[in-house]
Amino acid sequence: MTTTRQAAEHEPIARVLPMLSVPHLDREFDYLVSAEQSDDAQPGVRVRVRFHGRLVDAFLLERRSDTDHTGKLGWLDRVVSPESVLTPEVRRLVDAVAARYAGTRADVLRLAVPPRHATVEKQTPAEPDPVPPAAVDPAAWARYGRGEQFLTALQDGRAARAVWQALPGEQWSQRLAEAAAVTVCAGHGVLAIMPDQRDVDALYAAAVEHVPASRVAALSAGLGPAQRYRRWLSVLRGDARLVIGTRSAVFAPVRDLGLVLVWDDGDDNLAEPRAPYPHAREVAMLRAHQLRCAAMIGGYARTAEAQGMVRTRWAHDLVAARPVVRAAAARVVALEDSGYAQERDPAARTARLPSMALQAARAALQAERPVLVQVPRRGYVPALACARCRTIARCRHCTGPMALPDRDSAAAECRWCGRPEPTLRCVRCGSDAVRAVVVGARRTAEELGRAFPGASVITSGGDAVVATVGDGPALVVSTPGAEPVAEGGYGAALLLDGWALLGRQDLRAAEDTLRRWMAAAALVRPRSDGGVVAVVAEAAIPTVQSLIRWDPVGHADAELDARGEVGLPPAVHMAAVDGTAPAVTALLDAAQFPDSAELLGPVELPPGARRPPGIEPNADVTRMLVRVPRNDGLALSAALRRATVVLSARREQEPSRVQIDPLHIG
Structure with missing residues (x-):
C-alpha cells in the first residue's frame, strides 16, 4: 500500500544548498517539505536530498510559499537533525568568503561547519557558570599609546579596531585575555584566532584566570570528532562566550560577537591549504566589518597587510613609545660570519659561530641563565652542495634537495622522495666532494655541545617541541616557531644562518625573517638585565637594521611601499591560476576580466608550491597571474568564479586551481 505524502500547510517549499563542490552546481534548489518534517525543517538545519538519483547532504537555507522552478519538485528525503547549525551570520560570512576567494559555498561550508556527531548532539549540556564582573587591571595596557582607551571602548561595546605591536618580553597571552575578559563581561562574545596549538593553549590558560572555564571553548584540529563537536555546539548554543582556536575557528558561530582577535597574522599556518584557500586574518577582518564589531591584530612583528589597514585608517596603531621599547628590548648586535674571528677562537670554529656570539653565550651561561640558539632548519644537514663549484645536490629521480638525515648516515637521502644516493657526483663539474649548505638543528646542537663541554643541550622543533625551560644554564637549540619560553627570560639568543632565511626565493622572505627573529628576541631579558641578541647577518641589510632598532612598524611600512612599487599584494589584488x-x-579565455586587469606569465609552478589536485603526476604545470587594482578585487574574483562555472558545465577541460592573493607568489 503506497502512502501519499502531505505537503506542509505553511511554507511548503524548502530552498536548500547541496554540498557539491562542482562549481556550476553552486546554487540553491527547491524541494517540497512534508507535514511530518515541517517542524524540524527550519533554516540552518542539515538535510538529505535526492540529487540526480543519489542522496547528498545539504543545508536548508529558507522556507518559502512559492518556487521559481517550473517543473515538478522532489521531496526532502529527511531532516538529519533539528539543530540549526548554519546561523544567518555565518551564512552571510560564507557567501562573502566564497565571493572574495572565487570559490564555492560548499567548500567554505566544509571549513565552517564541523561534521555532526549524533551522540554529542543528543546530550544535555551542563549549565555554564555565570560571568563575574570584569576585574582587569589596565596598567599593562597603559604602556601602549591609547591602550587604556582601547579597553574602555571594548567595555562600551564600540567597534574599535587596532593593530597591536607587542613589546619584547610582553606576556601577550595575558594582554589578549584581558581584552577578551573586558568584552565578555560587557555581554559580548569574543573570537580569538591563533596560528597553532601551542598558542591556543597559552591563551586558554590566561583566559580562564578571568573568565569561567565553562564560558571558554578551545577549538583546534587536534581534538577528536566528538570533543570538537561538543565544544562547537557550546558556542552555537551561546554557552561559550570566548572562543579560542586555529584558522578554521574563524567561522565559529559566536553569539553577539563583540571582538575578533588575531595573533601573529604572518604565520603561514593561518592560510588554509584547502579550496578556496582563504586566509584567517582576511576572514576575521571581513567578519568584523560585516558585524561592525571591534577587531585587533597583534604580534611582535607586523605584516604589510596589517600596516595597510593602519594606513587606510580602518584600524589604528597600538604601539609603545620609543623609550618604553628601548627599555624592554635586549641589546641586538649583528655579526658577520668572519673567518678571521674564528681563526682566533677554536671554540668559535667548532660551533661555526662568530667569536663575539660565543662570548655572549658564555656570559649568559656563567650567569646561570639559558641561551637560545635559533637554527632555520631542523635535521642534521638538510641541504648539500658540491664542495668545488657550490652547485646544489639534486635527486636524479625527482630533482629534490639531497640531505644527510643524521651523523651516522651511510648515504644522502632526497628530502622529497626519500630515495638514498650513496655516491653523489656533481652534475656540473663531476666532483664527488660535498659540503653543507645549511646545518640543521641536530648538527648545531652537536657542535655546541663540543664548544661548551658540560653544558646541557636541549633541542626543540619538528615533532619534539619543548614548551618551557627552567631558569638554569642550558643551551636551547630550536627551529623558528618552536622556541620554548624560559622562566625569567633567556640571557642571550643567537640567531644563526641569517642568509638562509633572507636569501630564500620568496617575495615575503624579509618580512617572514624579521617575524621569526623578533619572536625569538622577544624571549630574551631586557638590556638592563644583560640580555643580548646576536644575529649572524650583515648589519647593513634593512631587515637586520629593523631588528637592531626594534622597528617592525617602519619595516612593514617600507615593505608596503615596496610592494606598491612593483604591484604586489596587498597594494593590489592578484590571482594565481595553476594547471596545465x-x-x-x-579558464582565462572564459573569464571576462575588468579593463584594469593585467595578465602576467605563463611561468613554471614556483619551487615548493603544491601541485593542483587532479592533475597527472607527470604533467607540466604552469602558472598565470592576473593583477588588478584593489578596488577591482571583487570583480576579479567574480570573473574567475563565472569562468570556472562555465568550464565546469562543459566538462571538457582538465582541472585548474585559482588562488586569490596567495601567500607565496613566486
Missing part, C-alpha cells in the same frame, strides 16, 4: 597550459588558457 590548455586548462589555464581555457
Whole structure:
C-alpha cells in the first residue's frame, strides 16, 4: 500500500544548498517539505536530498510559499537533525568568503561547519557558570599609546579596531585575555584566532584566570570528532562566550560577537591549504566589518597587510613609545660570519659561530641563565652542495634537495622522495666532494655541545617541541616557531644562518625573517638585565637594521611601499591560476576580466608550491597571474568564479586551481 505524502500547510517549499563542490552546481534548489518534517525543517538545519538519483547532504537555507522552478519538485528525503547549525551570520560570512576567494559555498561550508556527531548532539549540556564582573587591571595596557582607551571602548561595546605591536618580553597571552575578559563581561562574545596549538593553549590558560572555564571553548584540529563537536555546539548554543582556536575557528558561530582577535597574522599556518584557500586574518577582518564589531591584530612583528589597514585608517596603531621599547628590548648586535674571528677562537670554529656570539653565550651561561640558539632548519644537514663549484645536490629521480638525515648516515637521502644516493657526483663539474649548505638543528646542537663541554643541550622543533625551560644554564637549540619560553627570560639568543632565511626565493622572505627573529628576541631579558641578541647577518641589510632598532612598524611600512612599487599584494589584488597550459588558457579565455586587469606569465609552478589536485603526476604545470587594482578585487574574483562555472558545465577541460592573493607568489 503506497502512502501519499502531505505537503506542509505553511511554507511548503524548502530552498536548500547541496554540498557539491562542482562549481556550476553552486546554487540553491527547491524541494517540497512534508507535514511530518515541517517542524524540524527550519533554516540552518542539515538535510538529505535526492540529487540526480543519489542522496547528498545539504543545508536548508529558507522556507518559502512559492518556487521559481517550473517543473515538478522532489521531496526532502529527511531532516538529519533539528539543530540549526548554519546561523544567518555565518551564512552571510560564507557567501562573502566564497565571493572574495572565487570559490564555492560548499567548500567554505566544509571549513565552517564541523561534521555532526549524533551522540554529542543528543546530550544535555551542563549549565555554564555565570560571568563575574570584569576585574582587569589596565596598567599593562597603559604602556601602549591609547591602550587604556582601547579597553574602555571594548567595555562600551564600540567597534574599535587596532593593530597591536607587542613589546619584547610582553606576556601577550595575558594582554589578549584581558581584552577578551573586558568584552565578555560587557555581554559580548569574543573570537580569538591563533596560528597553532601551542598558542591556543597559552591563551586558554590566561583566559580562564578571568573568565569561567565553562564560558571558554578551545577549538583546534587536534581534538577528536566528538570533543570538537561538543565544544562547537557550546558556542552555537551561546554557552561559550570566548572562543579560542586555529584558522578554521574563524567561522565559529559566536553569539553577539563583540571582538575578533588575531595573533601573529604572518604565520603561514593561518592560510588554509584547502579550496578556496582563504586566509584567517582576511576572514576575521571581513567578519568584523560585516558585524561592525571591534577587531585587533597583534604580534611582535607586523605584516604589510596589517600596516595597510593602519594606513587606510580602518584600524589604528597600538604601539609603545620609543623609550618604553628601548627599555624592554635586549641589546641586538649583528655579526658577520668572519673567518678571521674564528681563526682566533677554536671554540668559535667548532660551533661555526662568530667569536663575539660565543662570548655572549658564555656570559649568559656563567650567569646561570639559558641561551637560545635559533637554527632555520631542523635535521642534521638538510641541504648539500658540491664542495668545488657550490652547485646544489639534486635527486636524479625527482630533482629534490639531497640531505644527510643524521651523523651516522651511510648515504644522502632526497628530502622529497626519500630515495638514498650513496655516491653523489656533481652534475656540473663531476666532483664527488660535498659540503653543507645549511646545518640543521641536530648538527648545531652537536657542535655546541663540543664548544661548551658540560653544558646541557636541549633541542626543540619538528615533532619534539619543548614548551618551557627552567631558569638554569642550558643551551636551547630550536627551529623558528618552536622556541620554548624560559622562566625569567633567556640571557642571550643567537640567531644563526641569517642568509638562509633572507636569501630564500620568496617575495615575503624579509618580512617572514624579521617575524621569526623578533619572536625569538622577544624571549630574551631586557638590556638592563644583560640580555643580548646576536644575529649572524650583515648589519647593513634593512631587515637586520629593523631588528637592531626594534622597528617592525617602519619595516612593514617600507615593505608596503615596496610592494606598491612593483604591484604586489596587498597594494593590489592578484590571482594565481595553476594547471596545465590548455586548462589555464581555457579558464582565462572564459573569464571576462575588468579593463584594469593585467595578465602576467605563463611561468613554471614556483619551487615548493603544491601541485593542483587532479592533475597527472607527470604533467607540466604552469602558472598565470592576473593583477588588478584593489578596488577591482571583487570583480576579479567574480570573473574567475563565472569562468570556472562555465568550464565546469562543459566538462571538457582538465582541472585548474585559482588562488586569490596567495601567500607565496613566486
